[in-house]
Amino acid sequence: MSALVRFFQSTILSKVVMAGTGLVLVLFLLGHMIGNLQMHIGQEKMNVYAETLQHLGGVLWIIRSGLLLFLVLHIIASIRLKALNLSARPEAYAFKNTVKATLASRTMIWTGVMIALFLTYHLLHFTIKATNPQFGGLVDAVGRHDVYSMVVLGYQNVLISIVYIAAMVLLGYHLIHAIESMFQTLGINHPKYNSFIHRLSVTLSLVIVIGFISIPVGVLFGWIALPAGVVAL
Amino acid sequence: MKLKLHIWRQKHAQDKGKMVTYEVDGIIEDMSFLEMLDVLNEKLIVNGEEPVAFDHDCREGICGACSLTINGIPHGFEKETTICQLHMRHFKDGDTIYIEPWRARAFPVIKDLVVDRAAFDRIMQAGGFVSAHTGGVPDANATPISKIDADKAMDYAACIGCGACVAACKNASAMLFVAAKVSQYAYLPQGQPERKKRVLNMVAQMDAEGFGGCTNQYECEAVCPKGISVAAIALMNRDFLKASLTDAS
Numbered sequence: 001m002s003a004l005v006r007f008f009q010s011t012i013l014s015k016v017v018m019a020g021t022g023l024v025l026v027l028f029l030l031g032h033m034i035g036n037l038q039m040h041i042g043q044e045k046m047n048v049y050a051e052t053l054q055h056l057g058g059v060l061w062i063i064r065s066g067l068l069l070f071l072v073l074h075i076i077a078s079i080r081l082k083a084l085n086l087s088a089r090p091e092a093y094a095f096k097n098t099v100k101a102t103l104a105s106r107t108m109i110w111t112g113v114m115i116a117l118f119l120t121y122h123l124l125h126f127t128i129k130a131t132n133p134q135f136g137g138l139v140d141a142v143g144r145h146d147v148y149s150m151v152v153l154g155y156q157n158v159l160i161s162i163v164y165i166a167a168m169v170l171l172g173y174h175l176i177h178a179i180e181s182m183f184q185t186l187g188i189n190h191p192k193y194n195s196f197i198h199r200l201s202v203t204l205s206l207v208i209v210i211g212f213i214s215i216p217v218g219v220l221f222g223w224i225a226l227p228a229g230v231v232a233l
Numbered sequence: 234m235k236l237k238l239h240i241w242r243q244k245h246a247q248d249k250g251k252m253v254t255y256e257v258d259g260i261i262e263d264m265s266f267l268e269m270l271d272v273l274n275e276k277l278i279v280n281g282e283e284p285v286a287f288d289h290d291c292r293e294g295i296c297g298a299c300s301l302t303i304n305g306i307p308h309g310f311e312k313e314t315t316i317c318q319l320h321m322r323h324f325k326d327g328d329t330i331y332i333e334p335w336r337a338r339a340f341p342v343i344k345d346l347v348v349d350r351a352a353f354d355r356i357m358q359a360g361g362f363v364s365a366h367t368g369g370v371p372d373a374n375a376t377p378i379s380k381i382d383a384d385k386a387m388d389y390a391a392c393i394g395c396g397a398c399v400a401a402c403k404n405a406s407a408m409l410f411v412a413a414k415v416s417q418y419a420y421l422p423q424g425q426p427e428r429k430k431r432v433l434n435m436v437a438q439m440d441a442e443g444f445g446g447c448t449n450q451y452e453c454e455a456v457c458p459k460g461i462s463v464a465a466i467a468l469m470n471r472d473f474l475k476a477s478l479t480d481a482s
């Protein structure tokens with residue numbers, strides 16, 4: 001416990017917490033996105049995948065609590081650092097100027113807060129099924145929980161799709177600074193690799209955003225359609 | 234040329250301070266920025282007003298004393314140039330210029346544009362040195378150092394401790410300064426015995442002085458008059474993490 005407190009007291013170690021937890025969250029997002037792309041293959045594939053995850057049982061809960069813990073640590077560290085950073089300059093410049101800090105890097109706390117709000121909604125929507133309970137109890141032809149149709153019915157609501165798409169754009173904005181920054185925080189900065197790290201950061205952010213967005217977009221354009229027998233309510 | 238200046242005036246540390254507007258005329262393009270302020274001050278003295286206090290010493294870009302924020306950019310917009318080396322030919326007749334001190338909780342204003350940078354001295358006292366034997370002078374070249382490592386150490390040793398990095402940082406973080414002072418020894422054999430203690434103590438002092446944390450936005454590198462690279466910060470992060478995990482004391 002005292003080691004944990006010491007970690008959070010140091011600015012550098014707090015940033016290491018942010019980078020470490022951020023790395024795990026990025027890897028999770030990548031896996032989650034690739035799993036979800038099965039929506040493009042079809043109902044059968046998606047529902048089998050969802051059922052496999054559900055059958056992990058205890059392991060699923062370990063993964064979920066691990067992710068939640070990392071997210072909470074990430075948020076605690078970000079808020080503490082933000083408060084410290086604001087207090088480090090009590091008198092602002094009359095003439096404010098910026099030479100090269102990107103807009104993404106200057107809005108990390110706000111894109112972060114938006115992600116947290118979205119995440120709450122997203123869990124209520126698809127995991128706890130509180131916001132659209134009418135789509136939660138669907139079953140497919142062989143009796144599996146029909147995740148595929150639940151998602152399609154959800155995204156057929158244009159407003160819901162817009163919320164998801166907007167949230168993913170903000171997430172991408174968070175990641176475009178975050179991934180590159182993570183390397184620097186962990187001490188990886190070398191003229192031989194810096195341009196690769198920059199390209200990796202941009203590419204990974206784009207892949208994650210486009211991958212996730214392809215699903216609501218697919219539903220809105222009708223590439224991902226309801227299976228025969230399921231009707232929109 | 235004729236200029237309109239908005240300058241931070243503050244009588245003493247406890248004074249609230251405010252921006253005051255002045256006009257100066259007769260500025261020649263070969264003057265340095267500080268000489269332009271000298272012209273203003275002479276005019277103020279003749280008028281019986283208090284001259285503007287600002288820090289300066291060498292006026293040739295090597296001592297680190299000068300410290301003015303010009304239109305929101307510490308040392309002004311010329312790359313790798315201290316404000317004493319910025320010349321008036323970069324301005325044009327009729328320009329409006331905002332002149333403010335370094336802004337950071339850890340650098341309190343003493344008067345007008347002069348701030349107290351003793352926090353940097355305390356960070357140096359915490360570990361910015363190597364212990365050496367006194368007595369006989371060691372033989373030249375007794376300790377072999379590769380040219381590449383010597384050059385890297387020199388690049389970091391070029392830091393003049395001006396504090397522009399703190400002034401430019403959105404979080405008033407001192408990471409670039411501390412990283413330069415830690416990294417200059419990391420490449421030298423003389424720096425190795427105290428390597429872990431140095432980084433742990435200097436970073437602890439930096440945190441205790443009330444500087445902010447690094448968010449990897451690199452405003453520091455952009456304004457640094459000596460072109461210190463943020464690679465120093467990555468090196469310090471690495472050293473600090475390693476030392477935190479392995480230091481026994």
Ligand code: HEM
Nearest residue numbers: 018019022025026078108109112113116178181182185448
């Ligand atoms: C899926 C969600 C998220 C992922 C993948 C993620 C990822 C990351 C990563 C990799 C970093 C870089 C750390 C570094 O600079 O070393 C970062 C920074 C940051 N994150 Fe997140 N983050 C997420 C959610 C959040 C949330 C919910 C907040 C909340 C308020 C937040 C606030 C921040 C802030 C303020 C920074 C900048 C810290 C700094 O530069 O000092 N993030 N994030």
Ligand code: SF4
Nearest residue numbers: 392393395396398457
């Ligand atoms: S790192 Fe650059 S800006 Fe910072 S104190 Fe040293 S010389 Fe000045």
Ligand code: FES
Nearest residue numbers: 292296297299317
């Ligand atoms: S006065 Fe010495 S560096 Fe500017």
